Amino acid sequence: MKISQLAKTTNVASKTIRYYEEIGLLPEAYRNDNGYREYSASDIERLVFIRRCRELQIPLEQIKTLIAVQVDQKSSCQEVDALIDQQLDKVRKTIAELTLLEQTLHTLATSCPNDKVGDCQILKNLQQE
Amino acid sequence: MKISQLAKTTNVASKTIRYYEEIGLLPEAYRNDNGYREYSASDIERLVFIRRCRELQIPLEQIKTLIAVQVDQKSSCQEVDALIDQQLDKVRKTIAELTLLEQTLHTLATSCPNDKVGDCQILKNLQQE
DNA sequence: GTTGACCTTACTGTGACTGGAAGGTTTATT
DNA sequence: AATAAACCTTCCAGTCACAGTAAGGTCAAC
Numbered sequence: 001m002k003i004s005q006l007a008k009t010t011n012v013a014s015k016t017i018r019y020y021e022e023i024g025l026l027p028e029a030y031r032n033d034n035g036y037r038e039y040s041a042s043d044i045e046r047l048v049f050i051r052r053c054r055e056l057q058i059p060l061e062q063i064k065t066l067i068a069v070q071v072d073q074k075s076s077c078q079e080v081d082a083l084i085d086q087q088l089d090k091v092r093k094t095i096a097e098l099t100l101l102e103q104t105l106h107t108l109a110t111s112c113p114n115d116k117v118g119d120c121q122i123l124k125n126l127q128q129e
Numbered sequence: 130m131k132i133s134q135l136a137k138t139t140n141v142a143s144k145t146i147r148y149y150e151e152i153g154l155l156p157e158a159y160r161n162d163n164g165y166r167e168y169s170a171s172d173i174e175r176l177v178f179i180r181r182c183r184e185l186q187i188p189l190e191q192i193k194t195l196i197a198v199q200v201d202q203k204s205s206c207q208e209v210d211a212l213i214d215q216q217l218d219k220v221r222k223t224i225a226e227l228t229l230l231e232q233t234l235h236t237l238a239t240s241c242p243n244d245k246v247g248d249c250q251i252l253k254n255l256q257q258e
Numbered sequence: 259g260t261t262g263a264c265c266t267t268a269c270t271g272t273g274a275c276t277g278g279a280a281g282g283t284t285t286a287t288t
Numbered sequence: 289a290a291t292a293a294a295c296c297t298t299c300c301a302g303t304c305a306c307a308g309t310a311a312g313g314t315c316a317a318c
Contacts, residue, residue, distance in 0.1 A: 004264070014265090019306065034314060036265055045256060052255045056234060060305070066252070073247030080251050081241060088234040095227050098220055105185060105217040112210060118202030122209050123195070126181045127174060133295070143296090148275065163283060165296055189274070 006039045010047040139176040
């Protein structure tokens with residue numbers, strides 16, 4: 001299967017697939033006589049795994065770790081658990097921050113009953129420390 | 130006042146101040162005989178305004194607009210209102226997305242009772258489409 | 259034989275900075 | 289007066305995860 005077929009199957013852009021290979025997230029692809037990359041079914045699996053991780057906003061470097069860990073099936077999956085926990089933590093912190101931000105923006109949005117820049121309460125609030 | 134004083138007063142790194150000048154968010158600073166940038170009180174105001182906007186995650190380009198709008202005090206502040214509304218919208222959408230993500234991560238985090246990579250339910254779930 | 263859809267590499271740009279190198283100036287201490 | 293530290297300057301590279309574009313090679317269909 002050529003790169004655009006793999007792209008379609010996995011929902012990952014060809015460009016992104018080449019990029020993943022470049023940074024070593026994917027192994028170097030086998031090349032046809034014409035120099036085109038040729039992929040197999042196992043490449044689909046690996047790429048879907050990566051895509052799912054990215055959907056969870058796991059950074060590429062950590063995905064590398066997750067892939068490396070899977071080599072030894074008998075090793076502990078503690079690292080995997082920790083990584084997901086850590087990711088969950090990060091997401092929760094971001095949600096908390098954004099919720100505060102939403103409050104501030106909402107207050108700000110409803111603060112200006114005027115229509116001239118000179119009186120604009122929003123702009124005045126933005127000047128405050 | 131020199132740049133590090135302005136940085137301390139406004140809580141914006143010197144490096145960032147130079148960057149803002151470079152991209153035209155701040156006007157070119159007056160220079161002393163020795164070539165050092167020299168700032169005044171009005172620079173503090175402007176920089177605090179920018180910092181506040183950044184805290185609200187307003188992009189630098191939009192902050193440029195907000196600054197430009199303030200020149201004519203008699204013009205309508207409709208653009209300001211719209212920009213804040215738009216920002217509020219974006220934040221709410223992000224919160225919604227992250228809340229879904231949190232769910233997924235939480236489910237994933239509690240899915241693996243094993244301790245060997247070969248049986249790891251998390252890894253298996255990540256393989257799924 | 260030529261069009262169009264692929265494929266390749268290489269380089270640039272994104273946003274909002276941050277880090278570091280290499281060098282000049284000022285201030286404080288010895 | 290010498291030296292050290294704490295500033296200041298510009299310029300270039302790096303971050304993250306790609307996306308855009310250019311310039312060129314290949315392949316199948318008409």
